[in-house]
Amino acid sequence: MAARVAIVGGGPGGYEAALVAARLGAEVTLIERDGPGGSAVLTDCVPSKTLIATSDLLNGGRSAAELGVDVPTDARVNIAAVNERVLGLAQAQSDDIAERLEMSGVEIVAGVGRLDRTGGVVVTAEAGERYVPADGVLIATGAHPRVVDSALPDGERIFTWEQIYALRELPEHMVVVGSGVTGAEFASAYNGLGCEVTLVSSRDRVLPGEDQDAATLIEDVFTRRGMTVLGKSRMAGVERVGDGVRVALEDGRVVEGSHCLLALGSIPSTANLGLDALGVDLDEQGFIKVDRVSRTSAPGVYAAGDCTGVFMLASVAAQQGRIAMAHLLGDAVNPLDLSKVSSNIFTSPEIATVGPSQSKLNEDGLHFDVAMLPLATNPRAKMQGLHDGFVKLYSRKSTGTVLGGVIVSPRASELIHAVSLAVAMHLTVDQVADAFTVYPSLSGSVAEAARRLHR
Numbered sequence: 001m002a003a004r005v006a007i008v009g010g011g012p013g014g015y016e017a018a019l020v021a022a023r024l025g026a027e028v029t030l031i032e033r034d035g036p037g038g039s040a041v042l043t044d045c046v047p048s049k050t051l052i053a054t055s056d057l058l059n060g061g062r063s064a065a066e067l068g069v070d071v072p073t074d075a076r077v078n079i080a081a082v083n084e085r086v087l088g089l090a091q092a093q094s095d096d097i098a099e100r101l102e103m104s105g106v107e108i109v110a111g112v113g114r115l116d117r118t119g120g121v122v123v124t125a126e127a128g129e130r131y132v133p134a135d136g137v138l139i140a141t142g143a144h145p146r147v148v149d150s151a152l153p154d155g156e157r158i159f160t161w162e163q164i165y166a167l168r169e170l171p172e173h174m175v176v177v178g179s180g181v182t183g184a185e186f187a188s189a190y191n192g193l194g195c196e197v198t199l200v201s202s203r204d205r206v207l208p209g210e211d212q213d214a215a216t217l218i219e220d221v222f223t224r225r226g227m228t229v230l231g232k233s234r235m236a237g238v239e240r241v242g243d244g245v246r247v248a249l250e251d252g253r254v255v256e257g258s259h260c261l262l263a264l265g266s267i268p269s270t271a272n273l274g275l276d277a278l279g280v281d282l283d284e285q286g287f288i289k290v291d292r293v294s295r296t297s298a299p300g301v302y303a304a305g306d307c308t309g310v311f312m313l314a315s316v317a318a319q320q321g322r323i324a325m326a327h328l329l330g331d332a333v334n335p336l337d338l339s340k341v342s343s344n345i346f347t348s349p350e351i352a353t354v355g356p357s358q359s360k361l362n363e364d365g366l367h368f369d370v371a372m373l374p375l376a377t378n379p380r381a382k383m384q385g386l387h388d389g390f391v392k393l394y395s396r397k398s399t400g401t402v403l404g405g406v407i408v409s410p411r412a413s414e415l416i417h418a419v420s421l422a423v424a425m426h427l428t429v430d431q432v433a434d435a436f437t438v439y440p441s442l443s444g445s446v447a448e449a450a451r452r453l454h455r
Helices: 012-023 038-042 046-063 079-105 181-192 214-226 314-328 358-363 379-384 413-423 429-434 444-450
Strands: 006-007 027-032 107-112 112-115 121-125 129-131 134-137 143-145 159-162 173-177 196-200 226-228 234-242 244-249 254-258 259-262 266-270 301-303 340-345 348-352 368-374 390-396 402-410
Touching: 006 112, 006 314, 012 027, 012 038, 012 079, 012 134, 012 314, 027 121, 038 046, 038 079, 046 079, 046 181, 079 107, 107 121, 134 314, 134 379, 173 181, 173 244, 173 254, 181 196, 181 214, 181 340, 196 254, 214 226, 214 348, 214 390, 214 402, 244 259, 266 390, 301 314, 340 413, 348 413, 358 390, 358 402, 368 402, 368 444, 402 413, 402 444, 413 429, 413 444, 429 444
Parallel strands: 006 027, 006 134, 027 107, 134 301, 159 259, 173 196, 173 259, 196 226
Antiparallel strands: 112 121, 121 129, 143 266, 234 244, 244 254, 340 348, 348 402, 368 390, 390 402
């Protein structure tokens, strides 16, 4: 008899796990409230990056005059059309995932799942309740935007990132509260779309958890492009005032705008799942505790994605889900290794990283070398009129092994893959430098940085 697997949550952690389980011969039921792909596809990652693609198109015209091209300066964004496309692409991606799951033999059940003491899952749907028996369960319920009582979104003038696509007119002045990855991405996007933007940061700089050189560069780009960045400015509350908003700061200052986007972090979606009944341990913030093969503290119960708080990226969620099913169903398993994770921040320019940060390497007391090349010295960048960015590599001092790196550049998300391969395969800087790159190319700077680390 085939093993029975129930998966609660259809985001990247859930649907990738379902595909692996089906491939390994299991009978798989995927329970999802909103649609295949979950919030990552329908309200978060896919929509935001689609919006950013439109912003990037307009940002690309900034260097047109330098390249000898006259571009009209009165170009306007039809935000209603942009958001219609954003939501249409998100739904199309969800439909593609659904088709792939169904072709793989996965049963998709629309509803909300709750773990049962028997080891199965009780699904609550419009038609009533249904019990799904299971030999193993994966929880992949993700997370949702954090809100506070002093700043409640109304979906009209005050938004979370899930609600922002309801806009039908381009805001005159968008106030973004929160300077982490989500806040920085949306601030960059709306600045590129032509809005006046004020970014309210409780910390002394934007992207406080990221590479300091990259964060400093991005903040400089933001201010040069007309954005107002308020550092060390903690929000006290947000209220709607007529056709605008008023953001009160704890020091008594007030920022007025037409709209406000709240980017205050995420809350794990782990309530009302029946976790207590099975003895699934949570941390102080409500995230599910898991080990490197995605096991929880309860036998036969696994968890993946943002609900675990391990590393809140779609790619990590997907890998956690794949690992969980391989472990549950007896396939070969490579435990999750966060030292090899690559990530990207979709500001303009982008920030891509892989491996431990420079500050983490210093904290760990490792002896390492650093090479950092400004993008402006790259011949392809000069041809394209690119000035802001850099390539930075770290290597172990004793062996020259590549430990990690940072790339700040347009399409840095594509360029980081070469560094990611080097980290994953434990390549030395000489091996990276000896691999041919195209001339001229932005990737040539990766090889040049590696050559500068030759010992």
